[in-house]
Amino acid sequence: MPQRGRPRGFDADEALERALEVFWRQGYEGASMSDLTAAMGINKPSLYAAFGSKEELFRKAVTRYAEQDMEYARHAFAQPTAYEVVATLLRENVLAVTRPDRPAGCLSIQGGTACSSENAAVAGFLASSRLAGELALADRFTRAVAEGDLPADADPAALARFVMSVTEGQAIHAAAGVAREDLRQTAEIALAGFAAVSGARPPAHVDPGQGVS
Amino acid sequence: MPQRGRPRGFDADEALERALEVFWRQGYEGASMSDLTAAMGINKPSLYAAFGSKEELFRKAVTRYAEQDMEYARHAFAQPTAYEVVATLLRENVLAVTRPDRPAGCLSIQGGTACSSENAAVAGFLASSRLAGELALADRFTRAVAEGDLPADADPAALARFVMSVTEGQAIHAAAGVAREDLRQTAEIALAGFAAVSGARPPAHVDPGQGVS
DNA sequence: TGAATTGTGTACCGAGCGGTACTGATCCGA
DNA sequence: TCGGATCAGTACCGCTCGGTACACAATTCA
Numbered sequence: 001m002p003q004r005g006r007p008r009g010f011d012a013d014e015a016l017e018r019a020l021e022v023f024w025r026q027g028y029e030g031a032s033m034s035d036l037t038a039a040m041g042i043n044k045p046s047l048y049a050a051f052g053s054k055e056e057l058f059r060k061a062v063t064r065y066a067e068q069d070m071e072y073a074r075h076a077f078a079q080p081t082a083y084e085v086v087a088t089l090l091r092e093n094v095l096a097v098t099r100p101d102r103p104a105g106c107l108s109i110q111g112g113t114a115c116s117s118e119n120a121a122v123a124g125f126l127a128s129s130r131l132a133g134e135l136a137l138a139d140r141f142t143r144a145v146a147e148g149d150l151p152a153d154a155d156p157a158a159l160a161r162f163v164m165s166v167t168e169g170q171a172i173h174a175a176a177g178v179a180r181e182d183l184r185q186t187a188e189i190a191l192a193g194f195a196a197v198s199g200a201r202p203p204a205h206v207d208p209g210q211g212v213s
Numbered sequence: 214m215p216q217r218g219r220p221r222g223f224d225a226d227e228a229l230e231r232a233l234e235v236f237w238r239q240g241y242e243g244a245s246m247s248d249l250t251a252a253m254g255i256n257k258p259s260l261y262a263a264f265g266s267k268e269e270l271f272r273k274a275v276t277r278y279a280e281q282d283m284e285y286a287r288h289a290f291a292q293p294t295a296y297e298v299v300a301t302l303l304r305e306n307v308l309a310v311t312r313p314d315r316p317a318g319c320l321s322i323q324g325g326t327a328c329s330s331e332n333a334a335v336a337g338f339l340a341s342s343r344l345a346g347e348l349a350l351a352d353r354f355t356r357a358v359a360e361g362d363l364p365a366d367a368d369p370a371a372l373a374r375f376v377m378s379v380t381e382g383q384a385i386h387a388a389a390g391v392a393r394e395d396l397r398q399t400a401e402i403a404l405a406g407f408a409a410v411s412g413a414r415p416p417a418h419v420d421p422g423q424g425v426s
Numbered sequence: 427t428g429a430a431t432t433g434t435g436t437a438c439c440g441a442g443c444g445g446t447a448c449t450g451a452t453c454c455g456a
Numbered sequence: 457t458c459g460g461a462t463c464a465g466t467a468c469c470g471c472t473c474g475g476t477a478c479a480c481a482a483t484t485c486a
Contacts, residue, residue, distance in 0.1 A: 005432025006482040027327035029242050033474055035329070043435055044475075050433095054474065110327040113318070113388055114240035116248070127389035158398040161391070162406075165382025165399055172381045173374065175326055176340035185371040186378055193375075193406020218462025219452040246444060256465055257445075263463095267444065 012050050015040040019051075020061040024103040028058050028112040028122045055122065058111070062129065065107045072096055073133065082144035083191075083200040086163055089137070090187040093167045097174035098183060105175030109168060134164045144200075151199040159198050166190040225263050228253040232264075233274040237316040241271050241325040241335045268335065271324070275342065278320045285309055286346060295357035296404075296413040299376055302350070303400040306380045310387035311396060318388030322381060347377040357413075364412040372411050379403040 018039040022031045033054060037044055051057040072092035079085045097105050108126050115123040141156030150156075170183050195202060231252040235244045246267060250257055264270040285305035292298045310318050321339050328336040354369035363369075383396050408415060 003432085004430080004484055006434080008433065009482095025327065026329050027242070027325070029240070030325075030327055030329035030332065032329065032472075034472080045436095045477095046434065048475070105326070109385065112240070112243075113326060113385060114238060114243055114323040116239050116243035116245065119243065130385075131389060131391075155398065158395070158402060161386065161395060161399045162379075162402040165386060165403075166375075166378055168382035168385045169378025169380070172322065172326060172343075172385075173378060176344060178344075178374070182371070182374060185368065186374045189371060189375040189410050190378075190406070192410045193403070196409030197402050197405045217454055217460080219454095219464080221463065222452095245442075247442080258447095258466095259464065261445070 008046075008050070010040075010042050010046070015042060015047075015050070016057075016060060016064055019057055020065055020107065021103060023058055023061050024065075024105075024107045024110050027110055029115055029119060055119075058122065059125065062107060062111065062126070066129070069096060069102070069107070070133075073136075077136065077140050081200070081203065082141055082150050082198065083195055083202045085137075085140055085144075086194050086200070087191050087202075089163060090166065090170075090191050091184070093170060094180060094183045094187050097171045098180040104177065106168075106171035109171050110175055130164070130168070134160050137163060149200070154198050159194070163190070163194065221259075221263070223253075223255050223259070228255060228260075228263070229270075229273060229277055232270055233278055233320065234316055236271055236274050237278075237318075237320045237323050240323055241267075242328055242332060268332075271335065272338065275320060275324065275339070279342070282309060282315070282320070283346075286349075290349065290353050294413070294416065295354055295363050295411065296408055296415045298350075298353055298357075299407050299413070300404050300415075302376060303379065303383075303404050304397070306383060307393060307396040307400050310384045311393040317390065319381075319384035322384050323388060343377070343381070347373050350376060362413070367411050372407070376403070376407065 018041070019036050022035050022039045025031075026035065033044060033047070036054075036057070037047055040047065042050075047057065051060060072095075073089065076085050076088035076092060079088050103110070108130050111126050112119070112123050113126075138156045138160035141150060141154065141159050144150040145152060145154055145156060150159075166186075170186060173183060173186075194200065231254070232249050235248050235252045238244075239248065246257060246260070249267075249270070250260055253260065255263075260270065264273060285308075286302065289298050289301035289305060292301050316323070321343050324339050325332070325336050326339075351369045351373035354363060354367065354372050357363040358365060358367055358369060363372075379399075383399060386396060386399075407413065
């Protein structure tokens, strides 16, 4: 389909990226349209024409975030054993929430855990997308049980909830300014705890992680 | 000091309690003055006379919250061993973030992890008060090391960071609607993991907790 | 070249924001 | 009973919010 009419004077993808960062830093309600248009380098009518509304822009930003900034989760799920899934998830999460070129923390939490009643849908949207990730992890653990990689009496949902709770706590810590090295320690503690409680076995040929406790 | 002038027509303590719940449910920026005055049952000038400003009201609400809703933390710190400190902290935290008569989650997170730049002080205030709690827990663990209750090579700060990360993750889960029973499972996993990693020993005479994993 | 189409920029909309001036009402002490 | 002090309620302040109307610029197709 050849384009008709005046061509767009900005890169929509790049503008969305700028909006993502504003939402990440300031949350949904804390990010005003002025903040957004200033960061995106466009005027309001262009924003509305390209993205629909503030809420639609936010949802598109979250979708983009899930695709590019949560990629590590898919990478983690693809590991061969439950131990390595969790190790990858926790360690990569530390990197993701403390990337020097990005806002601290995690958009799906910074975006807004609590909202005014008229924006309750936004908080609900974020909460359910987090829980969807947790369900995926539980499914991965179920598979690990079936493969004999986790004991038969392991509770996949409870283990997934534990791991996700840790990552969420880490994200909050990162947003509060806690350093990457400190979060790394926490991740190793959580990983060792996970292994001890779940019965997941680390791969034998791998260095068992720096000494923590 | 005998009162002079017209007496206040409302209970300031009860009004603060109502405000606390609004902030808890909607966050600092999501709670408008209209929301607050409506819930408190007073008019705006009364609110400003009694509490100063929206931000001062919020800080007073957080102080009240720390005193009455985080009381369980002081109770936990008073336990005789590191294991019991963590057990109490994690278990009571589950109850605190899922009390049926209160908003779900934790005010110090729901209040606002991200804010507009003009309200950045609010998010910073919440973050530093959370970290202060973590420091107190680390101090408690340091004492446990000195008492021989934790191994000499245990890292109090890292262990405290782990435990607080779990409680924060639990609070976020609760705010997302996860049930108390589910969070209880997670707390037991975290506790068992903590014990395994830190070398903290549960009291011998106590039932070692319901079977988890 | 001109009609149709689409994006840009300005200027504006009603509504709600946090915060306050001011008028009365209600208490105390004298 | 009256003066000083404090609180309650209305009505308003300037400002910003999310969102849009409209004139104009830039492009394609006929």
